Amino acid sequence: MSPKLLEVDSIEVFYGEFQALFGVSLSVDKGELVALLGANGAGKTTTLRTISGILRPRRGRIIWRGKDITDTPAYKRVEMGISHVPEGRGIFPKLTVYENLRVAAYTKRAKEKFSESLEMVYNLFPRLRERRNQLAGTLSGGEQQMLAIGRALIQRPELLMMDEPSLGLAPKLAREVIFLAKKLRDEYGITVLLVEQNVRLSLKVADRAYILETGRIVMEGTPEELEKNPKVREAYLGI
Amino acid sequence: MVAAVDLLASTVDGILIGSIYALVGVGLALIWGVMEIINFAHGDYMMLGALTAYFLYLAGIDPLVGAVAAFVVVYALGVLTQRAVINRILDAPLLTQIAVTFAILLIIRYGVEAAFGPYTRRIASWYANVYYHVGPLTIPLPKLIAFIVSLLVAAGLYIFLFKTDTGIALRATSQNRVVAELMGINVKRMYDLAFGIGVGIAGLAGAILALFYPIFPEMGAFFALIAFIVVVLGGFGSVFGAYLGGILIGVIESVSALFVNPALKDVVAFIIFLLIILVKPTGLFGRGE
Numbered sequence: 062m063s064p065k066l067l068e069v070d071s072i073e074v075f076y077g078e079f080q081a082l083f084g085v086s087l088s089v090d091k092g093e094l095v096a097l098l099g100a101n102g103a104g105k106t107t108t109l110r111t112i113s114g115i116l117r118p119r120r121g122r123i124i125w126r127g128k129d130i131t132d133t134p135a136y137k138r139v140e141m142g143i144s145h146v147p148e149g150r151g152i153f154p155k156l157t158v159y160e161n162l163r164v165a166a167y168t169k170r171a172k173e174k175f176s177e178s179l180e181m182v183y184n185l186f187p188r189l190r191e192r193r194n195q196l197a198g199t200l201s202g203g204e205q206q207m208l209a210i211g212r213a214l215i216q217r218p219e220l221l222m223m224d225e226p227s228l229g230l231a232p233k234l235a236r237e238v239i240f241l242a243k244k245l246r247d248e249y250g251i252t253v254l255l256v257e258q259n260v261r262l263s264l265k266v267a268d269r270a271y272i273l274e275t276g277r278i279v280m281e282g283t284p285e286e287l288e289k290n291p292k293v294r295e296a297y298l299g300i
Numbered sequence: 301m302v303a304a305v306d307l308l309a310s311t312v313d314g315i316l317i318g319s320i321y322a323l324v325g326v327g328l329a330l331i332w333g334v335m336e337i338i339n340f341a342h343g344d345y346m347m348l349g350a351l352t353a354y355f356l357y358l359a360g361i362d363p364l365v366g367a368v369a370a371f372v373v374v375y376a377l378g379v380l381t382q383r384a385v386i387n388r389i390l391d392a393p394l395l396t397q398i399a400v401t402f403a404i405l406l407i408i409r410y411g412v413e414a415a416f417g418p419y420t421r422r423i424a425s426w427y428a429n430v431y432y433h434v435g436p437l438t439i440p441l442p443k444l445i446a447f448i449v450s451l452l453v454a455a456g457l458y459i460f461l462f463k464t465d466t467g468i469a470l471r472a473t474s475q476n477r478v479v480a481e482l483m484g485i486n487v488k489r490m491y492d493l494a495f496g497i498g499v500g501i502a503g504l505a506g507a508i509l510a511l512f513y514p515i516f517p518e519m520g521a522f523f524a525l526i527a528f529i530v531v532v533l534g535g536f537g538s539v540f541g542a543y544l545g546g547i548l549i550g551v552i553e554s555v556s557a558l559f560v561n562p563a564l565k566d567v568v569a570f571i572i573f574l575l576i577i578l579v580k581p582t583g584l585f586g587r588g589e
């Protein structure tokens with residue numbers, strides 16, 4: 062059996078003395094769209110940050126294509142194909158839209174295909190093409206989210222991690238962004254790990270989902286399984 | 301009454317010397333902008349650059365070639381400092397950072413004094429006493445060279461920061477170091493570059509200053525003070541704001557010497573600086589945060 066694309070193996074992560082994750086394990090197979098769901102403060106962002114290498118786990122491992130990358134610095138993981146669209150978008154406000162996209166092609170992996178990727182991103186988000194010479198800090202929230210996702214696509218990821226991309230967007234846009242995750246998987250073959258609080262919509266697009274509560278995975282399953290679960294129905298779907 | 305021609309001459313002289321202040325300030329602004337480190341030893345790296353050019357001059361190397369070498373040498377020392385010391389205090393409390401860069405200042409300044417003596421040295425290039433007469437103005441060639449070099453360095457820095465991938469990455473790092481890392485940028489490497497280039501430019505400024513200014517171990521003190529003012533005037537962290545700030549301080553200083561005792565010209569510059577900051581705390585060219 063070939064190894065999973067990504068395996069998170071019982072990670073414990075601390076902020077100083079405060080423990081945010083208590084042995085979180087999850088896995089993502091190539092081509093899957095996996096959702097990581099949970100309420101405020103559950104540890105979703107912490108999990109993504111540990112996968113991308115911004116945070117180091119005190120215990121546990123991150124395995125990428127069967128290789129232990131727990132000690133690999135974040136910038137090298139991008140070269141390996143792991144892209145992370147951070148919470149709050151993290152665009153560079155004083156760079157232009159184009160420069161934001163250009164800087165995303167800093168890795169060898171991305172640089173070679175930059176013009177091709179740029180065309181793809183501009184076609185996916187025509188707004189970005191129109192505003193390419195505008196400072197990114199002057200974009201609207203939705204446009205900034207497009208830029209953040211566009212930047213990740215420029216990186217030519219194998220695994221795209223998105224941290225609450227729908228946050229702060231109007232319902233229609235929020236829906237579009239979550240369905241975009243599915244489109245990227247279906248049309249571009251990118252494996253997606255989607256962090257969301259919008260459980261209802263996320264379960265519409267995901268193949269599998271994990272539910273995180275105060276630093277622990279409490280449930281895992283297909284959308285059908287989770288939607289049937291009375292606890293999920295009550296706590297996350299409000300039924 | 302001050303004659304118009306004196307005013308013109310002082311303004312020109314102020315621009316020429318200001319272009320040196322500008323370079324020292326630009327280096328400091330770059331380091332602050334990218335790393336949020338206040339480099340108290342900045343003026344002493346400048347002195348190291350002047351000293352490098354001086355020793356090369358003794359070995360028969362033209363000071364202009366020496367200036368390029370000064371950049372390279374001080375750049376390398378900067379990277380060394382960055383890796384050995386600064387990297388470890390990036391997340392330390394502000395006071396720790398200040399104490400550490402101040403310690404570097406003392407080590408360089410008094411290390412040089414101990415090693416080479418407290419003497420004042422001069423570079424006497426063949427063009428040291430060449431003057432150009434332009435209308436009513438007399439322009440010393442060394443200052444003109446310094447000005448041209450300063451403009452070239454500023455232009456080069458602009459091209460680097462705005463037109464190259466590494467430069468854009470450096471600017472990205474200055475805006476958000478965590479996200480820069482997520483773009484595949486080795487942030488530690490960017491810090492090497494920022495600190496190395498920042499002090500390297502100061503070293504180069506020291507070398508071209510030495511075309512017409514004495515070299516001594518404590519020469520950095522005054523220029524570091526000027527550099528701080530220039531960075532604040534320019535709107536903390538704005539590299540090109542600092543450049544304009546440097547020119548401005550040079551002109552204020554030089555013109556005010558016409559009106560007050562020249563010994564007080566720096567005092568005037570500092571008072572005007574205080575007034576500007578009271579009116580516009582974000583600096584003349586800063587847009588605030």
Ligand SMILES: Nc1ncnc2c1ncn2[C@@H]1O[C@H](COP(=O)(O)OP(=O)(O)OP(=O)(O)O)[C@@H](O)[C@H]1O
Nearest residue numbers: 076079081099100101102103104105106107108258
């Ligand atoms: N930088 C930090 N320092 C200290 N504690 C932190 C830090 N970041 C997060 N935490 C704590 O870690 C826990 C998990 O936070 P995390 O950001 O991972 O949650 P989340 O699931 O992403 O929440 P949200 O949906 O609100 O973004 C929370 O209790 C939070 O207060």
Ligand SMILES: [Mg+2]
Nearest residue numbers: 105106107148
């Ligand atoms: Mg979060």
